[in-house]
Amino acid sequence: MATYPVTEQTKANRYAERASYDAPLIHSILLASPLTHVSFIPPSTSPDSPPTHPSTLPMLTALAPSPSSPSEKVIYLHGSSLSRLTKLCSTPSGLPVTLSTTLLDGYVLALSPFSHSVNYRSAVIFGRAHLVTSREEILAAMEAITNRLVPSRWENSRVPPTESEIKATGVLRVEIEGASAKVRRGGAHSERRDLKDEGVRGRVWTGVVPVWEEMGQGVEGGDNEVGDVPGYIEGWVRGENGRRRAWAEEGAVDE
């Protein structure tokens, strides 16, 4: 799938030039952060009182090939509030969910505060969440989520899991029904009026302060007996830090 269909839900209404339905772009945003914000409409507590607010939970995610259609992607979720969600996702039709992931790439400082902005990448996914019940799919999802946190971590930790670990785990599979991305990248843009004002230009610094998620040196736990941080972790930290910094810095100027 090269693009997701434009639906009533995903159609951009402002800054349409920043919107995209490109599947590889949307997937790259999901891959850039292990966290997503999962929103859903909670069930009514009584027929006379429909829900007013969505419920929202931050959860850990992984993007993986769909078990039923491997050329498509699904999103697996594993989080801290599964018990309530698990029930809601256990019906045959599943639970409609909206996922939102955003990365901040820079502070964009123009002459007027009203022309300030941020560089960012944001993906919103509309889908349906189902509780995963197959042993095989739970294992595949947990491997994907673990290796999404740290590449190669699954095979470098204590596997295979025990039966009780598998039974105690709640994994949700989100089938993607629609998705869109919004991206702002580039330098600060000021109004012509301000650019003509030499007094303002001589006084107000304009440009971009790049920002990225930096990882530090691994801090060993009290129980650790392995000694130094292993190469697969150290290489990942160094490589990611370099790529993330380059992405933010290169995005700070117009192409």
Added chain:
Amino acid sequence: MATYPVTEQTKANRYAERASYDAPLIHSILLASPLTHVSFIPPSTSPDSPPTHPSTLPMLTALAPSPSSPSEKVIYLHGSSLSRLTKLCSTPSGLPVTLSTTLLDGYVLALSPFSHSVNYRSAVIFGRAHLVTSREEILAAMEAITNRLVPSRWENSRVPPTESEIKATGVLRVEIEGASAKVRRGGAHSERRDLKDEGVRGRVWTGVVPVWEEMGQGVEGGDNEVGDVPGYIEGWVRGENGRRRAWAEEGAVDE
């Protein structure tokens, strides 16, 4: 206000020991990120088809004293999709919204993949969003949002705003009805079973990889005539980078 009331919406159902209703903690999470995810239940397109999915938008925020009750806080929003939201927030009762802000502080690597976790700070706010119509409040909100992006930026950019800037701006004020935070901080914790297994302990590194939002050196725009990055920006970048790194690193071990 020292704590927010525990409501049906904010009551923790899993990992209750990580949940908090402490107002200063919740405010500190909102202050730590300029972005929040705003979710709301969209209006029905027809009486027979109730909405299925929440709508979610990433938006820029600022926490500020409430104009009607200065000892309370409100949240101002200014984002990229205001035109649709603006209409929905223009009614006297406003629009119910759920805000979610999460900061990732570390990757927590235990012996078993099922004991892996992340260190994080997350706040979920249930509130009502109103379109701000008073000129004075729009100005105060835009000043708060601008200085939330970069401290002292408002007075160091081209102010006062023009009448057309004020008229074209959509600012929403969210009155907080309920709020909760979830926080995980500390080292990796493994199951007793795994800790007794010397083969596993001799092979699997355990600990925390700290992570924080790092800011780079300001990249000047093509229109910039001020030269070097001014001290109020450079000092902010340096100070924040140090504080954020220290927060993530100190959180990587048990207290």
